[in-house]
Ligand SMILES: NC(=O)C1=CN([C@@H]2O[C@H](COP(=O)(O)OP(=O)(O)OC[C@H]3O[C@@H](n4cnc5c(N)ncnc54)[C@H](O)[C@@H]3O)[C@@H](O)[C@H]2O)C=CC1
């Protein structure tokens with residue numbers, strides 16, 4: 001048994017040197033952190049695989065009368081600490097390895113912020129940009145019906161992720177409730193407020209990212225007024241982080257989107273940009289900044305870089321050119337293990353995804369709690385609790401990094417694995 005771990009851990013160290021897909025990247029970091037923790041071999045085996053993987057192929061009637069068959073996934077990595085929790089994404093390139101990685105990151109993320117959930121993620125292979133609202137609704141409802149035994153307030157609680165939103169969650173909640181013959185609001189989080197959503201949830205991931213920036217600055221002895229910020233992705237996470245950071249006195253000088261970037265050395269008027277995007281559907285053509293090449297913004301001089309779009313954008317190809325002092329990962333898995341090695345050598349302070357973007361699931365936890373007690377908090381109450389939890393989690397990760405002499409990412413994994421392993425052992429494994 002010990003020999004198996006040694007072989008796997010040597011593999012992990014080698015894997016940290018080359019580019020990996022998100023699931024391999026997760027596994028390499030998990031193995032590396034597990035080795036540092038001297039994790040029991042049996043528990044290592046339990047936590048190195050997802051507990052459940054569900055794949056469904058289901059028909060949807062398209063607007064023109066055609067029948068299309070879509071493939072959907074739900075992966076539950078762990079339910080040791082509570083019901084599985086995690087978002088659902090819609091994109092053409094969704095695949096099982098990606099969903100596996102995202103599910104396991106949810107396990108670690110919930111453990112880092114110490115909320116009573118396990119980890120899951122779902123996805124459907126589709127191109128939402130090419131689908132009507134009606135098609136999206138029918139696809140969402142059928143996907144939910146296929147997952148009716150999988151989802152549940154005590155089993156698995158979905159939330160929004162890339163290309164899904166409050167409306168998607170409302171459809172899931174309604175479909176689930178139809179099958180249960182009663183309204184079950186706590187089956188999803190990230191819902192509209194009038195049907196059991198929480199105040200503060202829609203902006204919570206961006207808010208958490210902004211708190212992570214404040215904490216990093218505090219730790220490094222820097223001030224918001226001296227900070228230029230560049231953000232990749234102006235969706236839920238990126239736009240809310242940008243709005244809040246600007247309010248706090250940071251200067252957001254660059255925004256990178258899939259169809260082009262914007263740059264203004266004096267700072268971009270973010271509320272005006274959000275309004276422009278709402279009206280035109282794109283950040284392009286915004287009068288308050290000059291056009292920039294999206295990929296080049298990742299390596300433009302700034303104090304804080306926030307990838308908030310998707311995985312594997314900071315790789316061994318561009319990590320050496322990153323000029324930011326601080327990398328705050330709004331997206332899940334934006335940095336590859338090979339890039340980690342380069343960033344560490346150049347002294348970039350990394351706030352890893354499983355800490356930096358944990359504000360969303362934390363507010364989801366608050367929403368689930370409020371739904372179950374049927375009593376709702378003010379936005380101020382939600383934000384105060386979120387703030388306290390994010391600050392404490394940041395302190396916990398930094399302390400772990402200092403105590404164990406590891407970087408912040410490995411520290412966050414170690415802290416999370418330690419908590420999940422403890423609970424897994426405590427619950428026992430006999431059926
Ligand atoms: N929504 C949430 O509460 C949470 C989201 N995340 C992660 O944050 C990231 C973004 O998620 P959301 O903001 O929810 O998704 P979203 O769908 O609202 O926004 C994503 C944005 O990224 C842009 N984008 C796509 N490809 C791009 C590219 N190549 N370059 C630049 N921009 C690009 C899209 O146009 C869109 O504006 C994902 O990694 C997601 O898993 C993490 C924690 C919670």
Ligand SMILES: O=C(O)CCC(=O)C(=O)O
Nearest residue numbers: 086087159161360361364
């Ligand atoms: O709010 C949630 O439950 C999960 C959000 C999510 O998908 C994530 O943190 O990656």
